[in-house]
Amino acid sequence: xxxxxxxxxxxxxxxxxxxxxxxxxxxxxxxxxxxxxxxxxxxxxxxxxxxxxxxxxxxxxxxxxxxxxxxxxxxxxxxxxxxxxxxxxxxxxxxxxxxxxxxxxxxxxxxxxxxxxxxxxxxxxxxxxxxxxxxxxxxxxxxxxxxxxxxxxxxxxxxxxxxxxxxxxxxxxxxxxxxxxxxxxxxxxxxxxxxxxxxxxxxxxxxxxxxxxxxxxxxxxxxxxxxxxxxxxxxxxxxxxxxxxxxxxxxxxxxxxxxxxxxxxxxxxxxxxxxxxxxxxxxxxxxxxxxxxxxxxxxxxxxxxxxxxxxxxxxxxxxxxxxxxxxxxxxxxxxxxxxxxxxxxxxxxxxxxxx
Amino acid sequence: xxxxxxxxxxxxxxxxxxxxxxxxxxxxxxxxxxxxxxxxxxxxxxxxxxxxxxxxxxxxxxxxxxxxxxxxxxxxxxxxxxxxxxxxxxxxxxxxxxxxxxxxxxxxxxxxxxxxxxxxxxxxxxxxxxxxxxxxxxxxxxxxxxxxxxxxxxxxxxxxxxxxxxxxxxxxxxxxxxxxxxxxxxxxxxxxxxxxxxxxxxxxxxxxxxxxxxxxxxxxxxxxxxxxxxxxxxxxxxxxxxxxxxx
Ligand SMILES: Cc1ncc(C[n+]2csc(CCOP(=O)(O)OP(=O)(O)O)c2C)c(N)n1
Ligand code: SF4
Ligand SMILES: [Mg+2]
Numbered sequence: 163x164x165x166x167x168x169x170x171x172x173x174x175x176x177x178x179x180x181x182x183x184x185x186x187x188x189x190x191x192x193x194x195x196x197x198x199x200x201x202x203x204x205x206x207x208x209x210x211x212x213x214x215x216x217x218x219x220x221x222x223x224x225x226x227x228x229x230x231x232x233x234x235x236x237x238x239x240x241x242x243x244x245x246x247x248x249x250x251x252x253x254x255x256x257x258x259x260x261x262x263x264x265x266x267x268x269x270x271x272x273x274x275x276x277x278x279x280x281x282x283x284x285x286x287x288x289x290x291x292x293x294x295x296x297x298x299x300x301x302x303x304x305x306x307x308x309x310x311x312x313x314x315x316x317x318x319x320x321x322x323x324x325x326x327x328x329x330x331x332x333x334x335x336x337x338x339x340x341x342x343x344x345x346x347x348x349x350x351x352x353x354x355x356x357x358x359x360x361x362x363x364x365x366x367x368x369x370x371x372x373x374x375x376x377x378x379x380x381x382x383x384x385x386x387x388x389x390x391x392x393x394x395x396x397x398x399x400x401x402x403x404x405x406x407x408x409x410x411x412x413x414x415x416x417x418x419x420x421x422x423x424x425x426x427x428x429x430x431x432x433x434x435x436x437x438x439x440x441x442x443x444x445x446x447x448x449x450x451x452x453x454x455x456x457x458x459x460x461x462x463x464x465x466x467x468x469x470x471x472x473x474x475x476x477x478x479x480x481x482x483x484x485x486x487x488x489x490x491x492x493x494x495x496x497x498x499x500x501x502x503x504x505x506x507x508x509x510x511x512x513x514x515x516x517x
Numbered sequence: 518x519x520x521x522x523x524x525x526x527x528x529x530x531x532x533x534x535x536x537x538x539x540x541x542x543x544x545x546x547x548x549x550x551x552x553x554x555x556x557x558x559x560x561x562x563x564x565x566x567x568x569x570x571x572x573x574x575x576x577x578x579x580x581x582x583x584x585x586x587x588x589x590x591x592x593x594x595x596x597x598x599x600x601x602x603x604x605x606x607x608x609x610x611x612x613x614x615x616x617x618x619x620x621x622x623x624x625x626x627x628x629x630x631x632x633x634x635x636x637x638x639x640x641x642x643x644x645x646x647x648x649x650x651x652x653x654x655x656x657x658x659x660x661x662x663x664x665x666x667x668x669x670x671x672x673x674x675x676x677x678x679x680x681x682x683x684x685x686x687x688x689x690x691x692x693x694x695x696x697x698x699x700x701x702x703x704x705x706x707x708x709x710x711x712x713x714x715x716x717x718x719x720x721x722x723x724x725x726x727x728x729x730x731x732x733x734x735x736x737x738x739x740x741x742x743x744x745x746x747x748x749x750x751x752x753x754x755x756x757x758x759x760x761x762x763x764x
Contacts, residue, residue: 221591253585
């Protein structure tokens with residue numbers, strides 16, 4: 163298919179449809195309302211379902227109900243809305259249903275601002291809701307990757323019967339870039355009849371299915387948590403994705419950065435190279451599972467003196483970077499999160515300070 | 518001649534966890550009979566609330582989802598929208614529906630979602646041990662209203678059927694009771710009608726059922742029936758509050 167020029171938010175909506183998702187529930191919030199405005203037109207063309215819920219709380223459970231029937235389903239929101247959905251996300255993870263949540267992150271805490279931020283890293287990767295659950299979290303650095311990750315998200319959600327989150331930010335949602343839609347991701351899981359409440363007649367069975375998260379018996383609850391943990395361990399083994407930049411050089415500094423922030427770092431690295439200074443970057447594409455091993459290996463390369471986590475937050479991913487580096491190098495941090503994206507010049511100044 | 522009285526097929530053969538004299542069991546039976554009679558068990562999905570009926574799926578031989586507290590109408594919306602061929606019902610208590618889940622039920626009703634809600638009004642939080650509900654009567658004692666509900670501080674009990682009956686969107690909204698055999702027969706008819714409206718794809722349907730909670734009311738099962746008849750029925754008037762045929 164030829165490339166088309168699309169706004170990130172609209173491309174995410176189109177990607178869901180191309181991935182065979184015909185069900186979208188959402189509540190308006192800046193900076194991602196364009197997804198709903200796009201899908202309210204596109205879904206009827208595909209015979210799909212569009213519902214504007216009364217709140218993100220309700221939307222979370224609309225997603226749960228639909229996911230419990232085994233249907234592909236997605237919602238998109240931004241930070242304050244995702245806080246409200248976190249209750250449902252915990253239940254969906256506990257009940258092992260596949261669903262896709264997109265967070266086009268804006269500044270926080272509280273009402274914060276409407277400009278791009280990476281302040282929801284903890285919420286996304288450590289669990290915004292209660293209990294021992296994880297989301298598989300993917301962080302795109304542009305419109306093309308947002309498309310690919312959104313499409314992949316449905317397959318992964320079904321593979322693990324677990325919610326998957328796309329962690330974008332206001333810039334990725336709002337900017338226009340050329341993109342292409344891969345078209346081979348519509349294959350749905352075949353095991354849905356084993357667990358989904360899709361109707362006994364529909365699946366030609368007289369065995370009913372239950373979608374639930376209550377386990378009053380301590381052994382049963384522990385077992386459910388062990389099942390979840392086994393899935394998260396499998397994700398750690400099979401789903402880690404990251405990109406290396408300029409790592410083939412004799413770099414002195416390793417940047418770890420993701421999403422919009424990593425685009426700026428890439429420019430800084432190119433500019434520093436012109437001055438004869440080699441800096442590398444490791445860009446996590448999955449935030450959970452986190453590329454721990456890759457970061458350790460890149461950080462411990464002979465001439466690498468220090469590692470720096472650069473984020474549009476006050477320091478969240480840096481804790482995972484420290485964990486990954488295991489004390490082998492100093493781990494520094496730089497971040498801003500008012501909504502202004504740090505400039506390449508600012509990053510260069512910070513990096514030079516480390517040399 | 519066949520058996521005059523037997524267990525509906527949609528009910529499973531399990532020991533009940535409900536307290537002696539609790540009316541949850543009666544309403545379960547009415548719902549199960551209805552599902553059998555309409556022959557829809559194979560395409561029905563029930564949604565259990567958080568409350569004493571959280572384990573309702575132990576008694577129904579049906580596909581079931583278990584909601585978070587108050588959110589059953591949102592889950593029902595999700596199911597019904599993506600699978601309109603399924604018959605979906607929520608079964609919710611008064612804390613679940615009229616307190617924490619008020620937003621979800623009002624908006625589902627107002628959107629005219631084509632599912633059925635069975636609303637068990639026992640004027641108390643049963644499962645958590647007898648705290649005040651939005652439906653608790655003035656002066657009625659609860660563990661969080663030890664001297665009786667003070668309406669100055671907590672307002673008057675919410676009448677859900679009246680409230681939902683006020684919405685302009687077409688719906689079937691009725692209040693029934695299960696305190697006497699005649700009431701039970703009427704409640705059965707209402708529940709059947711509610712499911713029929715859904716089967717026909719007509720409208721949202723809502724059956725409030727005035728019920729008892731002997732355990733947390735501190736009364737015997739028989740005294741509970743009498744107390745409810747004397748204290749709840751005058752305030753929670755029985756009858757239809759809205760039918761889709763009227764407009
Ligand atoms: C979010 C949340 N808040 C509080 C609770 C605790 N809780 C469980 S059941 C319940 C009240 C249920 O009362 P009601 O809906 O009237 O049902 P009944 O037990 O009377 O049938 C409460 C407050 C919970 N499970 N989840
Ligand atoms: S606590 Fe009340 S509502 Fe719950 S089972 Fe016992 S009698 Fe029924
Ligand atoms: Mg109650």
